[in-house]
Structures are given as C-alpha cells and as structure tokens.
Amino acid sequence: MFNRQDAESAEFFSENAKKNTLKPWRAWRLGGSLKNWLPALLFLGLFFFYPLVKILTLGVDSPEFLSPASLQIALDSLGFTLYQAALSMLLTLLVGLPAAYLFARYDFLGKSLLRALTAVPFMLPTVVVAAGFNALLGARGWLNLTLINLLDLETPPITVLYTLGAILLAHVFYNTTIVIRVVGNALSRLDPRVNEAARLLGANRWDAFWRVTFPLLRPSILAASLLVFLFDFTSFGVILLLGGPSFATIEVEIYIQTLSMLNLPVAALLSIIQLLCTLAFSILYSKMLAKTAVQTAQRESASITKRAKTLPERLFLYSLISLLLALFVLPMLALPLRSVSQLEANRGERTTIKSTFTTDYYEELFINRRGSRFYVPPIEAAKNSLQYAGITVMLSLLLGFPVASALAKPKRLDRILDPILMLPLGASAVTLGLGFIISFSKPPLNWIASPLLVPLAHTMIALPFVIRSLQPALASIPQRYREAASMLGASPLRVWIEVDFPIISRATLAAATFAFTVSLGEFGATSLLARPSYPTIPTAIYRFLSQPGGLNYGQAMAMATILMLLTTVGIFVIEKVRLSNAEW
Amino acid sequence: MKKIILLLFILALAACAPQAEQPTTLTVMTHDSFAISEEVVVAFEEAQGVKVVFLASGDAGSALNKAVLTKDAPLADLLFGVDNTFLSRALEAEIFEPYDAPALAEIPAEFKLDASNNALPVDFGDVCINYDKSYFAEKGLAVPANFEDLLAPEYNGLLVVENPATSSPGLAFLMATIAHFGEDGYLSYWLGLRDNGVVVADGWETAYYTNFSASSGRGPQPMVVSYGSSPAAEVIFAETALDDAPTASILGPETCFRQIEFVGILTGTENRALAEAFIDFMLSTEFQEDLPMQMFVYPALPSAQLPDEFVAYAEQPENPASLDPALIAEKREQWISDWTKTVLK
Numbered sequence: 001m002f003n004r005q006d007a008e009s010a011e012f013f014s015e016n017a018k019k020n021t022l023k024p025w026r027a028w029r030l031g032g033s034l035k036n037w038l039p040a041l042l043f044l045g046l047f048f049f050y051p052l053v054k055i056l057t058l059g060v061d062s063p064e065f066l067s068p069a070s071l072q073i074a075l076d077s078l079g080f081t082l083y084q085a086a087l088s089m090l091l092t093l094l095v096g097l098p099a100a101y102l103f104a105r106y107d108f109l110g111k112s113l114l115r116a117l118t119a120v121p122f123m124l125p126t127v128v129v130a131a132g133f134n135a136l137l138g139a140r141g142w143l144n145l146t147l148i149n150l151l152d153l154e155t156p157p158i159t160v161l162y163t164l165g166a167i168l169l170a171h172v173f174y175n176t177t178i179v180i181r182v183v184g185n186a187l188s189r190l191d192p193r194v195n196e197a198a199r200l201l202g203a204n205r206w207d208a209f210w211r212v213t214f215p216l217l218r219p220s221i222l223a224a225s226l227l228v229f230l231f232d233f234t235s236f237g238v239i240l241l242l243g244g245p246s247f248a249t250i251e252v253e254i255y256i257q258t259l260s261m262l263n264l265p266v267a268a269l270l271s272i273i274q275l276l277c278t279l280a281f282s283i284l285y286s287k288m289l290a291k292t293a294v295q296t297a298q299r300e301s302a303s304i305t306k307r308a309k310t311l312p313e314r315l316f317l318y319s320l321i322s323l324l325l326a327l328f329v330l331p332m333l334a335l336p337l338r339s340v341s342q343l344e345a346n347r348g349e350r351t352t353i354k355s356t357f358t359t360d361y362y363e364e365l366f367i368n369r370r371g372s373r374f375y376v377p378p379i380e381a382a383k384n385s386l387q388y389a390g391i392t393v394m395l396s397l398l399l400g401f402p403v404a405s406a407l408a409k410p411k412r413l414d415r416i417l418d419p420i421l422m423l424p425l426g427a428s429a430v431t432l433g434l435g436f437i438i439s440f441s442k443p444p445l446n447w448i449a450s451p452l453l454v455p456l457a458h459t460m461i462a463l464p465f466v467i468r469s470l471q472p473a474l475a476s477i478p479q480r481y482r483e484a485a486s487m488l489g490a491s492p493l494r495v496w497i498e499v500d501f502p503i504i505s506r507a508t509l510a511a512a513t514f515a516f517t518v519s520l521g522e523f524g525a526t527s528l529l530a531r532p533s534y535p536t537i538p539t540a541i542y543r544f545l546s547q548p549g550g551l552n553y554g555q556a557m558a559m560a561t562i563l564m565l566l567t568t569v570g571i572f573v574i575e576k577v578r579l580s581n582a583e584w
Numbered sequence: 585m586k587k588i589i590l591l592l593f594i595l596a597l598a599a600c601a602p603q604a605e606q607p608t609t610l611t612v613m614t615h616d617s618f619a620i621s622e623e624v625v626v627a628f629e630e631a632q633g634v635k636v637v638f639l640a641s642g643d644a645g646s647a648l649n650k651a652v653l654t655k656d657a658p659l660a661d662l663l664f665g666v667d668n669t670f671l672s673r674a675l676e677a678e679i680f681e682p683y684d685a686p687a688l689a690e691i692p693a694e695f696k697l698d699a700s701n702n703a704l705p706v707d708f709g710d711v712c713i714n715y716d717k718s719y720f721a722e723k724g725l726a727v728p729a730n731f732e733d734l735l736a737p738e739y740n741g742l743l744v745v746e747n748p749a750t751s752s753p754g755l756a757f758l759m760a761t762i763a764h765f766g767e768d769g770y771l772s773y774w775l776g777l778r779d780n781g782v783v784v785a786d787g788w789e790t791a792y793y794t795n796f797s798a799s800s801g802r803g804p805q806p807m808v809v810s811y812g813s814s815p816a817a818e819v820i821f822a823e824t825a826l827d828d829a830p831t832a833s834i835l836g837p838e839t840c841f842r843q844i845e846f847v848g849i850l851t852g853t854e855n856r857a858l859a860e861a862f863i864d865f866m867l868s869t870e871f872q873e874d875l876p877m878q879m880f881v882y883p884a885l886p887s888a889q890l891p892d893e894f895v896a897y898a899e900q901p902e903n904p905a906s907l908d909p910a911l912i913a914e915k916r917e918q919w920i921s922d923w924t925k926t927v928l929k
Contacts, residue, residue, distance in 0.1 A: 127789075134794050140802030156804065161794065162783070240786040245747035246928045256749045259645045261917050262652070262673065342823050360823060370877055373622045373638070433642075437650050442657040449611075449639070449659070545789045546617055547880065548814045549821020553793055553800035 036402035037417055040463065043399055047456055048424055051435030052271075058438075059268025070266045074273055077253040084164065084239075084249065085232035088171035092228050095172055095327065096179025097221070102320050103180055104187035106313075107305045114321070116568065116575045118328050119177040123521040123567045125538045126237025127545065128335065128560040129170060133242065134161070135334035135557075142334055162244035170238040173327060175228045182227065186220035188305075223288035230281045234274065234426055236524065250274045254428040271431045278426020282419035290415070335564060339557035342550075361554035376540045378559065382566075385520055385536040391455035392519035393512045396466045399459070400511065404470035408477075421467060424460040429524040432457075451534045458522050462515035469514055473507030474500075506577045513577075517570040520563065537563045608634045610858045613651060613660035613850075615644045619878035620871070628865045634858055644670060644752050651850065652677040658850040661859045664706065664866070668697055668844045668906075669755050672913025675702060680848030683860055687867035687885070695844050695884050697909050703846035706866050707881040710812035710904055711756035712833035712840040713743070716798035719806035728807075730836035731764055734777060741781035744795040744805040747928075749920050751787045752843075757809045758923055759912070760841035763905035767915070771926050778927050798831045812840060813880040816897040820877075829897040838905040845881065 064070055103115055121129060135141055137160045144156035151157075160166045190213065198208040236251040248256070250270050257267040308317040339362070341355040368375035403421070406414050424432075436457075440447045447453060477500055485495045523538035535543070537559055544556035610632075618638060629636055641647035644665050651663045655677060666674045674680065680702035688696065688704065695705035713728075720727050728734050734743060746754030762770045774782075783805055785791035793801035796808035798818070815829035833840070847866055849859040865871055872883035876894050883890075890898075 130790075130794070134801060138794060138801065139797075139804035159804075162785075240750070241790055245750065245784045245786050259643075259649065260749045260755070260920060262649055263917075358823070368622075371621045371623060372619050372878060373625050374619045375622075434649065434653060437659070438653050441654045441659055449637075542616070542789075545793060547821065548792060548799065548810065548817040550800040550818070550823040551821040554823065 033406045033411055033413055036406035037414075038402075040399045040403050040421070041417070044420065044424070044460070047436075048427070048432070048460055051439040052427060052432060054439050055264075055431055055435035056268045056271060059264035059266075060272075062265040064263075064265040065269055067265075070269050073253065073257070073266055074250075074269050077248050077250045077270065078273060080247065081233060081249040081251075084167055084171075084247070085229050085235075087164075088168050088175070088232040088235075089225055089229045091168055092172050092175050092179060092232075093221070093225060095323070096176045096224070096228075097183060098316075098320055099176065099324060100180045100184035100187060102317065104184045105305055106317055107307050108317060108321070112575050113572075114324060114329075115180070116572045117332070118180055118324060119571045119575075120332060120564065120568050121173050121328065122175070122177050123517040123571070124564065125521050125523040125541070126241055127523070127538070127541060128521075128563060129173065129238075129331070130241040131338075131557060131560060132331040132335040133166070133170065135338040136331050137161070142337070161242060162246075164243070164247070166242040167235075167238055167247060170242050171232050171235065173331065174238070175231050176327075178227050178231070179224045182224035183217065183220050186217055190216055219288045219291035223285055226281050226285040226288060230278060230285070230422075230425065233277060233281070234428075236429070251428050255430045258430045258434065267428075267431060271428050274428065275423065275426050278423060279419060282422035282426075285422065286415065286418045290410070332564060335557060336561040339554065339561045342554070358554075361551070361558040364551055365555055365558055374543070376535045376543065378540070378562065381535050381537045381540040381559070382562065384534050385538075385563075385566075388455045388458065388536060389516045389519035391452070392458040392462055393515045395455060395459040396462045396515040397508065397512060400463055400466040400470060404467045405474045407467065407471045408474035421464045425464065454534070454536075455519065458519040459515070461522060462518040465514050465518065466511040469511035470504065470507050473504045477503050509577045510574045513570050513574045517567050517574075520566055520570070537566075608855075608858070609637050610634050610662075610855055610862055611637045611639055611660035612862065613639045613641050613647060613663045615647045615665035616640050616642060617879060618665060621874050621878060624870055624874045627870065628862070632858060632861055636862070648674055651679050655679050655851065658852050660850060661853040661855045662847060662849055662862060664845070664847040666703060666846045666848070667752065667756075668842075668846075668909060669752070669759060669912060669916070671697060671703055671846060671909050672916070674846075674848065676913065679851055681851050681853070681856075683849055683863060685860070685863050685867060687864060690887065691867070691884050692886060697844065698846070703848045704863060704867070705844050705884045706847050707872075707875050707879070707884050708842055708844045709881040710833075710840040710842050710901055711753045711760065711809060712812045712835065712899075712901065713757075714796070714798070714808050714810040714814050714831045714833055716796070716806035717830060717832055719797055727832075728834060728836075730834075730839055731761060731773065735773075735780055737780070739780065739807075741783070742805055743777070743807040743809075744783040744785055744791045744803070745809045746788055746791050747784050747786050748923055751785075751791075753788050753809055753811070755916075755920070756841040756843050758919060759907050760838060760905040762919060763841070763907050764838040771922060774923060774927050782927075784927060807834075811880065812900055813876070813882070813894065813898040815899065816893045817880050819897050820893050833899045833901075835899055835901040837901075837903040840901040840904045842904040842906055844884070 059065060099118070103111065133141075136143055137158060138144070139156045139159070139161075144158050147153065147157050160169065194216070195208050195212055198212045199205070203211065233249075234251050235249055236255065239247050239249050239252050240255075250273060254267050254270045254274070257263045257270065308314045340357060340359060342358045342360070365378040368377070407418060410418070436453065437448060439445060440453070481499045482495050485499050486492070490498060521538065523536075523542070541556050541559045541563070544552045544559065618640065620638075625636055628634075639660050641650050641659075644667055647663065648666055648670050650659065652673065658679075663674075663679070675698060682701045683704065684701050685704055688701065691705055695708060697703075697705070715727055719725075725738060728736070728739060733739070745757055748755040748758040758770075761773055764770075765773045783795060785795055788810065791808050792799050792810055792814075793803075795801070795803035795805045796810075797803055797806045799808075812833045812835075815831045815833065818831055819826050819829050847863055849856065849863070853859050867885060869885065869888055872885040872888035875881055875883050875888075876898075877891050880898075882894075882898075882900070
C-alpha cells in the first residue's frame with residue numbers, strides 16, 4: 001500500500017517538474033510539499049501499513065477469507081455498525097447544532113469552562129466513562145438512589161445499561177464536542193451582514209436562514225457529521241461496556257474473532273471492510289473541510305457574540321445550558337464524588353444506602369499493602385503517563401508540522417495524501433496490536449519490548465488532530481509579511497522567528513496539548529502491546545478493577561478522577577490558547 | 585531531512601533499548617492479572633543472578649495468541665497463564681518445550697492435563713456463582729443449590745453471567761453447564777436461563793462491578809459468575825474491617841468449573857536452564873504460598889499453606905465440573921458460536 005502511494009506521488013512529482021521550469025518559486029513549493037510529507041509517510045508506512053499488511057496477509061491467504069460464512073458475519077456486523085452510527089450521528093447533531101449556535105453567538109458566565117467541559121469526554125478512556133455513567137445512572141447510581149428515596153420506590157426507576165439507548169447516550173456524550181467545534185467555528189466566522197442583507201432585501205427570518213445561512217454552513221455540518229459518524233462507526237469500548245454483548249459492531253466482532261476464535265481470515269475481512277469505509281469517510285471529510293475554508297468571512301468573532309436579551313433568547317440559553325450540564329457535567333461529577341464517598345454504611349441493606357465522606361481511597365493508592373511487584377505507585381503511573389504524553393507531543397509535532405504547512409496551501413498531491421492521515425483512526429486496535437507483535441519481534445526490527453512503542457501508537461492517533469490544529473494557523477500567515485521581511489534583509493530563519501513563530505505558537509501549544517491529552521487517556525493501543533512494567537494511569541485503573549473488593553473499586557475511581565482532572569486542565573489550556581479559526 | 589535522521593535515531597535507540605539491560609534477563613510472558621510479591625521474586629533473582637522481566641500481554645487469550653503468532657521468534661522464555669480452556673490451542677500450536685520438573689511428583693494427577701509436560705500446572709481456581717448474602721436473607725429467598733434451581737421463576741432476572749466469547753470466567757461457566765447437561769442438553773438449559781432473564785455482561789469487571797449487588801458498584805443482580813475466592817477478596821479489600829464476607833459461592837455438584845493455569849517454556853528459548861529454574865521456583869513452596877494473596881487462586885502444590893482469609897472465606901466445591909481437554913480443543917469455537925446464537929441473537 002505504501003509503495004503504491006510512493007509511486008503515485010513520484011509520478012505526480014515528475015509530471016509537475018516540467019511546468020516548474022517556468023516558475024522557479026513553484027518548484028520549491030512542490031518539491032517542498034513531498035519533502036514535507038516524507039517523515040509522516042515514513043512513520044505511517046513503518047508503524048501502520050507495514051504491521052497492518054503483515055497481519056492482514058495472514059488472514060487473506062486463507063481460503064476461508066471470502067467464504068460464505070465469513071461474508072455472513074461481515075454483513076451482519078456491518079449492518080448494525082452503520083445503523084447505530086447513523087442514529088448516534090443524528091442525535092449528536094440534535095444536541096450539537098444548538099450548542100454550537102449557543103457558543104458561537106452568545107456570551108454568558110462560565111462559557112469557556114462549559115465549552116472546555118464538553119470536550120473532556122472525548123479524551124477519556126471508556127472504562128472511566130462507563131464508571132461515571134454507572135455512578136450516575138446505574139441501578140444504585142446517584143439518580144436512581146435519589147428517585148428511590150424521594151418517591152419511596154422498591155426498584156430503581158431508570159435502567160439504561162445494556163440497551164441501545166446507553167450506546168447512543170455515550171456516543172452523544174463523546175462526540176458532541178466535534179459538532180460544537182467544527183460547526184461552531186464556521187458559525188463564528190460567518191459574516192452576520194450577509195444575513196442582514198438578505199433580511200433587508202425582504203427575506204423573512206426563516207428564508208434568510210434556509211437560503212443564506214444554512215447553505216454556507218452546510219459543508220461544515222457535513223464535515224462534522226462525517227467525523228462523528230467515523231468515530232461511532234469504529235466504536236468499541238462503549239459497545240462492549242455499556243451496550244453489552246447483544247450488540248456487536250465490526251470492531252467488536254474483530255476483537256471476538258481474533259481473541260476468542262483466533263479466526264484470522266474473518267478478522268482480516270472485517271478489518272479490511274472497516275478500513276475501506278474509513279478511507280471513504282476520510283476522503284469525503286477532507287473534501288468537506290476544503291469547502292469550509294472557502295467561505296471564511298474576515299471578522300472578529302467577538303463582535304458577533306452577544307448577551308441574551310429577549311425572553312425566548314433567554315429561554316433558549318438557559319434550557320440549553322441545563323441540558324449541557326446534565327449531559328456532560330453530571331456524569332463527570334459523579335465520578336469524583338464516588339471517589340470520596342463510601343457506600344458501605346449499611347452494607348447489604350437494599351434500599352437505604354448511606355454514603356459517608358472518605359479519603360481512604362486516595363490514601364490507599366500510596367500503600368503497597370501486599371508487597372506486590374506489580375504495585376503501581378500513583379505518582380509513578382502519572383509519571384509514566386506524562387512521559388509517554390511528552391514523547392507523543394514531540395513526535396506528533398515533529399511529524400505534523402511539515403504536513404500542516406504543506407496542507408496550509410494544498411496542492412493536488414497534498415489533497416490526495418490528506419485522507420491517509422485519518423486511516424489509523426479506522427484500524428482495529430486488536431489487529432494492529434497483533435501486527436506490531438509479528439512485525440517487530442524479530443531482528444532487525446526487534447522493538448517489541450521497547451517502551452517507545454506506546455507513544456508511537458499514541459502519535460498515530462494524535463497526528464490527524466495535531467495537523468488539523470496547526471494547518472489553519474499556518475494558512476493564516478499572510479505571504480506578504482514574509483516577503484516584506486525578506487525584502488528588508490531578514491534571513492529565512494529570522495523570517496520564521498519574527499513572522500511565523502508568533503502566529504503559530506498558540507496553535508502549536510493547542511496542538512501539543514491535544515496530543516498530550518489523547519495520549520493520557522488512551523488505553524486500547526496500550527493494552528494490546530506487550531509491555532514490560534511501565535504502567536500508565538489507565539492501566540492502573542484496569543488493574544484495580546480486575547479484583548473484587550470495595551477498596552479496589554474505590555481506588556479505581558480515585559485514579560480515574562486524577563486522570564479526569566489532568567485531562568480537564570489540558571483541555572482548558574487548549575481552550576485558552578486556541579485560535580478562533582482552528583478546525584478543531 | 586534532519587527530522588528524518590532524528591526519527592531514525594530515536595528508532596535506533598528503541599532498537600538498542602532492550603539489549604542495553606543486564607546480560608542475563610529471563611522474560612516471562614503473562615496475562616494482565618499476574619502478580620507476585622516483590623520479596624519472593626527478588627529471592628529468585630538473587631539466587632540465580634538474573635533479572636526477571638514480566639511481560640504483561642493482555643488477558644489470558646491475548647497472551648496466548650501473541651505467543652502463538654510469534655512462535656518463530658518468541659517474545660519471552662516462558663509463558664504463564666494458559667488455562668485448561670485454552671490449553672489445547674497452546675499444545676496444537678507447539679509453542680512449548682517439554683520439561684519434566686522434579687516438583688511435578690508432588691502435584692496431584694488431576695491437574696496434570698498434559699502428559700507430555702509441555703504445560704505444567706501451577707495453580708487452580710473455581711469459577712462459581714457468587715451471591716449477595718444479605719439480599720437473599722432480606723428477601724427470605726432460598727439460595728439456589730444447583731443449576732436447575734436457577735430456572736425457577738423466583739430467580740427471574742437475578743443472575744448476571746459473562747459473555748464466553750469475550751471473558752475467561754464466562755467461558756469456564758459455559759463449560760460447567762456443558763459438563764453438567766452434556767453437549768445435547770446445555771443449549772436448552774441456556775434457553776431456559778434466557779427466558780428467566782439472565783443478564784449477559786461483556787466481561788468480569790462489568791458483571792461484578794456494574795451488575796452485582798454486593799460489590800461496590802451496587803448493581804441490580806444478586807448473583808454473578810465470579811470465583812470461589814472472591815468472597816475472601818471482598819473481606820481483604822473491604823473499606824472497613826468486616827467480620828464476615830458479604831458474598832458466598834453456590835457450591836452444588838458441578839456448578840463450579842475448575843480452571844487450572846499452566847506455565848511452559850517457549851520453544852527456542854536461549855535460557856533453557858534458567859527457564860527450568862523458574863518453573864522449579866514456581867512450583868516451590870515459597871511461590872505457591874505467595875499465590876493466593878496475589879492472584880486469588882489456589883496453589884497446585886497440596887503442601888502449600890493457605891492464608892487465614894482463604895481458609896475462612898474462600899470456598900472450594902467438593903465436586904467441580906471438568907471437561908476433557910481434547911473435547912474442549914475440538915469443540916470450543918463451536919460451543920461459543922452456538923451459545924451466541926442461542927442466548928444473544
């Protein structure tokens with residue numbers, strides 16, 4: 001796969017080389033473009049395509065690969081995968097579009113905090129989210145307990161777990177932030193005067209929206225929908241933990257076929273289907289993003305936000321804020337609450353559970369009670385997590401910067417290569433994990449015991465987002481500033497330091513924080529690599545959850561709370577420094 | 585270009601990292617639940633002048649898959665954690681070298697499922713239904729004594745089990761029902777359980793902490809498929825000291841499935857002598873007595889002393905269910921897929 005891409009770009013390159021003789025500055029751009037892509041393509045080629053092709057070959061070579069039984073399994077799971085992804089996407093839009101409007105057009109107290117909080121779920125590992133949902137909505141979660149006490153009920157009134165509803169709810173919880181960001185940014189860039197002009201020309205409010213605003217927003221809505229769809233399409237942990245075993249997406253089926261059946265032909269077939277779908281969505285997504293860039297209005301976003309004045313406006317504002325609080329803040333609040341409360345006052349009594357305040361779980365984290373070699377001191381887990389995150393940041397910036405600057409002024413080559421960056425998001429972690437094992441366990445590529453493989457895997461996931469954060473900032477630098485600087489005698493380095501750096505430093509920080517938080521919360525890839533003793537925070541959470549006992553559960557909640565706090569701080573930093581026109 | 589060189593440099597570093605360690609390292613591939621006391625492993629390391637690296641490789645199934653897929657260039661010298669439900673896959677793939685450990689003489693024959701001694705038994709545990717004692721006391725409900733009782737209407741919706749396709753205790757429990765009802769009868773039993781509202785969770789963590797009413801997760805079901813040793817863990821890891829376990833196991837005839845965990849020397853190891861020494865160590869009293877409190881399993885060595893909490897709260901069935909490993913080898917995938925069609929679809 002990698003070779004084919006190489007050949008394609010080489011061909012393209014030579015074709016353009018002829019034209020370049022006419023305009024020397026263009027030759028630099030085109031040559032630069034390929035050079036910019038080289039590190040990232042080499043990286044993906046070695047750590048994504050190579051292991052993937054190697055593991056898939058094992059399955060494809062078998063006669064069972066395209067047998068009717070295999071195809072039946074594939075068709076069954078593809079159907080449900082598409083169905084739940086479409087439903088989840090629609091619901092996410094239903095919540096996300098009004099929320100995007102809210103954040104783009106209104107000012108209110110605590111706006112940036114609320115905006116940051118809606119983004120936190122995106123970074124949290126599923127096990128933490130599932131624990132949060134359980135602490136809130138479970139049979140003995142806060143909500144059910146409150147209702148039982150208030151209404152004097154016998155049984156918990158709310159049962160969400162193991163239903164399609166739980167899957168949809170969790171997907172909305174995870175992905176609404178994508179809509180808020182992508183559509184919200186387009187909205188805040190939209191020049192309100194266009195709308196005003198339509199009104200002046202006699203259009204009523206509805207007409208003006210349908211015929212002016214909506215067409216202008218459509219590409220960004222489609223882009224957001226595609227991205228949301230892609231994440232729902234490849235959903236794994238949510239389906240397993242909250243949906244239960246009667247629901248299986250392609251990703252879940254790959255996991256089952258690989259792990260319990262060791263049926264590599266079916267797993268390969270499913271993986272290839274999932275990858276092809278991902279590629280198709282990514283190509284569409286890049287196309288949509290390219291369109292959103294066209295209709296940028298040159299206005300300060302601050303000037304179009306306002307305070308809610310009329311009664312309907314206030315009603316809209318307050319009901320939406322309450323909805324967002326209930327959807328995003330409550331599940332996340334339930335977790336830290338649970339980590340400092342003990343439900344054991346009357347162990348065993350069914351209806352009256354008292355909770356008392358305790359710091360035991362946090363204190364216990366620091367004690368290696370059974371003298372175990374596998375005890376994870378929390379500081380050490382945090383240190384490992386932070387180290388991995390640090391390496392992920394460095395690697396993804398190093399690889400992402402050249403690509404982002406190529407994409408800032410995209411040529412055909414850049415547009416062709418762009419969707420490839422998204423492919424790692426559509427690869428099953430189980431498949432890739434096994435691919436790593438068989439590709440990197442023999443000399444000369446004997447890296448399997450290297451702790452660096454974890455941040456390498458994290459970099460693959462963070463890279464597309466890092467590039468999307470950097471690209472608009474790089475695109476926004478007016479060429480004439482650079483030209484003016486060089487005209488005045490500045491060296492290329494000086495130009496970069498004086499012109500480029502100040503503009504992109506904020507975007508860089510935002511991109512870095514993004515990579516950082518992705519790495520902090522990532523567990524899937526980490527768990528599938530064989531790893532010597534470098535436990536991260538998510539692995540520590542899993543270790544606690546794998547044994548019975550109240551203290552273990554409490555400590556898992558405490559660790560999860562620590563992870564959530566680190567993530568929230570990270571997101572808040574992104575929010576504070578983020579450029580208003582970043583795609584992400 | 586500089587960046588590429590830097591990247592290659594990082595990769596070169598990564599390649600060198602494992603070799604840069606002490607000259608003698610013994611690598612033991614394990615599942616994620618493996619645990620051992622620091623002082624016990626240090627004693628072995630000092631006696632042998634070796635550093636032991638434990639490679640946690642996912643759950644029992646993933647660890648085995650990784651070993652099978654890397655047979656030609658093994659990641660480790662030993663693999664610990666293959667259980668009797670997966671033993672056949674390991675033996676068929678020929679990932680182990682046989683070792684007739686002297687200590688095997690003291691291990692009961694019932695654990696020695698592999699006569700060729702490619703895989704050596706280390707510990708065992710029983711997958712049993714745990715129940716919430718106070719739920720049954722409060723409701724004045726009799727605790728079911730066997731599998732047949734679970735079909736009674738008063739237990740409707742009270743049991744949570746794990747999906748055998750994604751969970752090792754789930755698979756063991758399915759095998760207990762196959763052992764009890766036979767290959768012809770187990771599916772109709774599961775149909776009965778399904779009609780009686782059995783809840784299926786993806787794995788043990790969810791079943792125990794989200795669904796089970798006596799765990800800290802405070803779920804709705806008072807019965808869960810877990811381990812015979814779980815009640816002891818509830819006491820040991822209680823927030824406040826408990827004078828009795830909040831849970832107990834249903835120990836009727838063939839209601840529990842005995843899981844036996846094996847260790848084996850991976851084919852092609854360059855540290856054969858050390859690997860043998862490590863197996864001898866795993867079968868020694870010191871390691872065997874460390875097992876219960878670290879992994880909540882029973883030592884395979886009968887002379888190993890059990891900790892007090894185990895004696896008091898962990899329960900062993902008198903008549904656990906078992907299946908012939910050859911039969912498991914032949915039918916495992918078929919059972920899982922038939923079960924999925926019957927219970928989930």
